Amino acid sequence: MSEAPAPSAYLELQAVEAWLGPRRVFEDLSLRLHRGEHTVVLGPNGSGKSSLVKLLSRELYPVVKPGSSLRIFGSETVNLWELRGRIGLVSQDLQAAYGGRVPAADVVLSGFFGSVGIGRSQVATTSQHRRVAALMAQLGLAELAERPYGQLSDGQRRRLLLARALVHGPEVLVLDEPTNGLDLKAKHQLLALLRELVQAGTTLLLVTHQIEAILPEIRRCVLLREGKVVGDGPAAQLLQDAPLSALFATPLRVCEANGYRQVLPAG
Numbered sequence: 001m002s003e004a005p006a007p008s009a010y011l012e013l014q015a016v017e018a019w020l021g022p023r024r025v026f027e028d029l030s031l032r033l034h035r036g037e038h039t040v041v042l043g044p045n046g047s048g049k050s051s052l053v054k055l056l057s058r059e060l061y062p063v064v065k066p067g068s069s070l071r072i073f074g075s076e077t078v079n080l081w082e083l084r085g086r087i088g089l090v091s092q093d094l095q096a097a098y099g100g101r102v103p104a105a106d107v108v109l110s111g112f113f114g115s116v117g118i119g120r121s122q123v124a125t126t127s128q129h130r131r132v133a134a135l136m137a138q139l140g141l142a143e144l145a146e147r148p149y150g151q152l153s154d155g156q157r158r159r160l161l162l163a164r165a166l167v168h169g170p171e172v173l174v175l176d177e178p179t180n181g182l183d184l185k186a187k188h189q190l191l192a193l194l195r196e197l198v199q200a201g202t203t204l205l206l207v208t209h210q211i212e213a214i215l216p217e218i219r220r221c222v223l224l225r226e227g228k229v230v231g232d233g234p235a236a237q238l239l240q241d242a243p244l245s246a247l248f249a250t251p252l253r254v255c256e257a258n259g260y261r262q263v264l265p266a267g
């Protein structure tokens, strides 16, 4: 029998095996992530970071076998619609899923329905429209409300998806490579926004290979390599030269300023 779930855990993996097509991404993955604990999952390309997010968002299902379990918010049978209400997700897949003609405000509004786009049967209330307008204003997107999604820059789309992820007040914000492809100003604006959110109490799960995108507020670091957790502990201990050089299989030197870190080639 597997252990009783911890009450504050939003994701509990016990000896999980999962496949993407012909490829086994995880063979024996165990990990527990908690509400109130901002966490970064860091790993090189192909280490399984996005697949981990997909286990949480129910886009990827583990192999059913004895001794293996996956619990989300304490349940093995979480309802997909309830789940979408409890997490807010920003991913590259989601960014690519929206059609170019969709008005920006509808992208945010669709977060209430946990869907991509708004179906005919999905009628938003006045208070939902108001919430969209208020959030877009808060994230500096008010002027883009009517703009077609296809005419927005990457940075604008990322902020828009952040608004979509937040519109329904999720318990956990899950960000898969949120700063990829953004220029410095867009990246710094996004990081500043994220800092405000975590300081206001939203639990953050950040999945990235970009060390400079790790907010100072993130205290727990999980290092993922070839589908295995090779480090899990305080960010201050793991975001150092030796663990990161081993993780990325190249000699690295970590520099710190203002609570952020940057990595340079060592030697």
Ligand SMILES: Nc1ncnc2c1ncn2[C@@H]1O[C@H](COP(=O)(O)OP(=O)(O)OP(=O)(O)O)[C@@H](O)[C@H]1O
Residues within 6 Å of the ligand: 020, 021, 022, 023, 025, 043, 044, 045, 046, 047, 048, 049, 050, 051, 052, 209
């Ligand atoms: N649809 C797929 N079919 C088969 N294998 C896949 C598929 N998608 C990803 N993979 C493989 O699964 C492994 C894990 O991929 P995943 O996208 O989870 O890694 P990642 O750490 O998020 O990588 P990146 O940083 O490049 O986005 C990789 O080796 C990848 O090549």
